[in-house]
Amino acid sequence: MSLLSLFAFLPVVAIRRAPTHSASGVTVFPPASALASESRRLLGLAAQLEAIEKQYLAAVARKQETRALAVELMPAVPDELIVPRGESLDWVCEEESDVDNKEIYVCKDRPARRVITADGLRKDIDDGVYDGRTRAGRRRRALLPIAVAYEASRETAAQASGYNAARDQASDAAKLLERVATLILKCPCKTLEGVAIKARAMRAAVGAGDDDWYSVATRTKLLYAERLASDILRIAA
Numbered sequence: 361m362s363l364l365s366l367f368a369f370l371p372v373v374a375i376r377r378a379p380t381h382s383a384s385g386v387t388v389f390p391p392a393s394a395l396a397s398e399s400r401r402l403l404g405l406a407a408q409l410e411a412i413e414k415q416y417l418a419a420v421a422r423k424q425e426t427r428a429l430a431v432e433l434m435p436a437v438p439d440e441l442i443v444p445r446g447e448s449l450d451w452v453c454e455e456e457s458d459v460d461n462k463e464i465y466v467c468k469d470r471p472a473r474r475v476i477t478a479d480g481l482r483k484d485i486d487d488g489v490y491d492g493r494t495r496a497g498r499r500r501r502a503l504l505p506i507a508v509a510y511e512a513s514r515e516t517a518a519q520a521s522g523y524n525a526a527r528d529q530a531s532d533a534a535k536l537l538e539r540v541a542t543l544i545l546k547c548p549c550k551t552l553e554g555v556a557i558k559a560r561a562m563r564a565a566v567g568a569g570d571d572d573w574y575s576v577a578t579r580t581k582l583l584y585a586e587r588l589a590s591d592i593l594r595i596a597a
Contacts, residue, residue, distance in 0.1 A: 398554045402547045406557045409540045413564050416533040423530040426523040430459045433517035438506055443474040452480030452500070459518060460527075478507040534568035541565035545587055555591045 443453045455463040455472040464472045481504045484490050490497035518524045544561040 398551050398557075399547060399549060402544065402549055402554050402557060405540060405544045405547060406561075409537070409544060409561055409564060412533065412537050412540055416530070416537050416568055419526070419530040419533040423523070423526040426521050426526040427459060430518050430521035430523035433521055434459055435510060435513040435517065437473070437475055438510055440503060440506055441476040441510060443476060445474075452476050452484055454480075459523060476503055476507055478504060478511055481507055537568045538565050549591055549595070552592075552595055555595060558587075558591060 437456060453474040453476045455465075456475050457472075458464050481500050484500050485497075485504070490500055541561040541564055545558055549555055549558060
C-alpha cells in the first residue's frame, strides 16, 4: 500500500469513528468506550486538547473584538511627526505601524508613512549632535513632547480597549495548545483512531499558528508530519 493511499484512507477512519464538530467549531473526540484498545494516555491528552482548543477559540474571539475597539481608539498621527519622502530624518523615524506594531504597508507605490519617534529624538538630543541653538536642534526639542504624547496615547488606546491583555491571552492559549498537541504527536498510538487523534492535534496546532505562525504552524508541519506518517505505516503493516 502506498503512502498516498494510506493518507487518503485516514479521513475515512476519522469520519466513521469520530463525531464531527460542535456548534463552536471545536473538534469533539470520541468517547473512551469507543476507543477501548487505544492508549489511555493518548485519550487523556485528546480530552485535554479539546478543552484547551475551546479556550483558545474564545481567546481569539476576544482578541478580535478588542482589536476592533483598539483600532477605533487609536489616535491619528500628528502632522508634525510625519516625515515627507526624501527628507533625511531616517535615524529619528520609523515606518508607521498598526495596533500590533506591524508596518502599515499599502502597496509598492504607497509605502508606509515615516513617523518621528520619541526615542529617535532623544538620541539626537542626548548625543549633542544638534545643539539647542541650531534650527535643527530647536526643531527636535519642539517635536519631542509631541512624539511622547502621541506614543502615550497609542498605549492608552491599546490598554483601554483591553487588546493588549486579550492578545497575550490568545498567545498563551496558542502556546498551551501547541504543547499538548506536541505531547499527543509524541505519544505512541495503537489504532487508526489514535492516528486520527494525532491528525486532529496537528490540525489544531497549525490553526493556532495564526498567533505565532512560525513557532507553531511551521514547526508542527516540519517536525511531526513524518511522525504521523510513520504511525500510519506501522499500524497498516
